[in-house]
Amino acid sequence: MHSAEETEEPGGYQPWSEVTPDAARRLLVAAVDAFAERGYHATTTRDIASRAGMSPAALYIHYRTKEELLHRISRIGHDKALEILSTAADGPGGAAERLAAAVRSFVRWHAAHHTTARVVQYELEALGPEHRAEIVALRRESDAAVRRILAEGVEAGDFDVPDVPGTTLAVLSLCIDVARWFNTAGRRSPEEVGELYADLVLRMVGARQK
Amino acid sequence: MHSAEETEEPGGYQPWSEVTPDAARRLLVAAVDAFAERGYHATTTRDIASRAGMSPAALYIHYRTKEELLHRISRIGHDKALEILSTAADGPGGAAERLAAAVRSFVRWHAAHHTTARVVQYELEALGPEHRAEIVALRRESDAAVRRILAEGVEAGDFDVPDVPGTTLAVLSLCIDVARWFNTAGRRSPEEVGELYADLVLRMVGARQK
Incomplete structure (x- = not known):
């Protein structure tokens, strides 16, 4: 299940466009999908990094904890x-x-x-x-x-x-x-x-x- | 956090009274609390048995899987x-x-x-x-x-x-x-x-x- 919520809306609002750089935004979108699918407590930062095609170490550059996401x-x-x-x-x-x-x-x-x-x-x-x-x-x-x-x-x-x-x-x-x-x-x-x-x-x- | 939802209501309806024996009912109430608190995917049958004060083996007498609960x-x-x-x-x-x-x-x-x-x-x-x-x-x-x-x-x-x-x-x-x-x-x-x-x-x- 991958969310289609990254796409631009008719109103011109680009969801998550406030999140930069691109890697931080990709991690946030991955976190939304993981939390929605499995729940916050069943999701690890490793799961989120993996969904975003990144390493756990790359995640920690942008977010210190899962709670911060x-x-x-x-x-x-x-x-x-x-x-x-x-x-x-x-x-x-x-x-x-x-x-x-x-x-x-x-x-x-x-x-x-x-x-x-x-x-x-x-x-x-x-x-x-x-x-x-x-x-x-x-x-x-x-x-x-x-x-x-x-x-x-x-x-x-x-x-x-x-x-x-x-x-x-x-x-x-x-x-x-x-x-x-x-x-x-x-x-x-x-x-x-x-x-x-x-x-x-x-x-x-x-x-x-x- | 323990749910107060086991108590009798004014209408006389006893929640979970349809679940017998008592051990099966206690496990169900424990499962509700655990799922509500941590989510289904973050909860193990061991967590549920432990909340009910029972062993995992005792749980399997009543429910074969977490999904059955x-x-x-x-x-x-x-x-x-x-x-x-x-x-x-x-x-x-x-x-x-x-x-x-x-x-x-x-x-x-x-x-x-x-x-x-x-x-x-x-x-x-x-x-x-x-x-x-x-x-x-x-x-x-x-x-x-x-x-x-x-x-x-x-x-x-x-x-x-x-x-x-x-x-x-x-x-x-x-x-x-x-x-x-x-x-x-x-x-x-x-x-x-x-x-x-x-x-x-x-x-x-x-x-x-x-």
Whole structure:
């Protein structure tokens, strides 16, 4: 199983392009595939180096530990999530448009990068305490971006949401779980799932029909 | 980390009570904990026996392979899911009442048994081909139970659902992902999450206000 997640997306974002040099990027992609396939604890740095066609010694030039690889993957994934959600929250339009944009974009990312997203979501416990604290802080910021859109929609009379924190949690959870079930061989494209979910989320928040 | 999922629930359901004798049950509970903590591939039958306070030889009396343990866990989890959803689908009341009952009960199970549910959901790929086919068939039946409630609600004019298969997938996904984020130390009880989610799902299907 080799992930196809290295390829360029329509939006022009080149996954992992932030990782240089090339050898460090190849090792990160190999780590994502290995962690997704066998789990973090069953993967050795030797496995990762071997998947990248490199020696264990070459790996240690770029990453001191296996946990450093996981942290780098988790950090990049969480930075991307926060960027997607903040961009939508700060974007143009009313709360309904911004919420729909957030959901569309967040779902597309979790569908297109489902292998990476699974590692990011399911291996949090394997991070060391400091790294985990850093990632938890990023997750709180992502949560706050969505909560803000909901609160603004309620304030403007566009949404009817009795429980803003609980609904925020449900919206994010719905989007994140796309990474678990999404199948590139399935009937729906990332864009189609994004459209469906944007509609379902607007219903969840009782968005006023225009 | 030891799971608290062996304890009896308010409903009187004793988790794993279907597994006898006691030694086989203890090994299954140990396997759930080990798989959840380290992942299936990083866990050995020796680890599982040791967690259960037994010898590897004693384990082989009950389970021939590690995969047999995973299959047993997955089968019990999927049987329970189907039972919950079928009971709700076949229950009394209109589509909205039955859908709310399905979501409440399915969410409560995923919250209360989040450790088991994570293993059941995240380790499907580790099942052998025959076992995986059996589990996929059970998942289709669970999906069909929810799809049936939605279709009946649309038929009766109680729901407005443009995409019944897609919305079914989203409803199940929302409930299943509770297992990922639910925290027994968190602010919400399984019952509270079940109530919130039943309301959100009725909104997703455009349930007619009574």
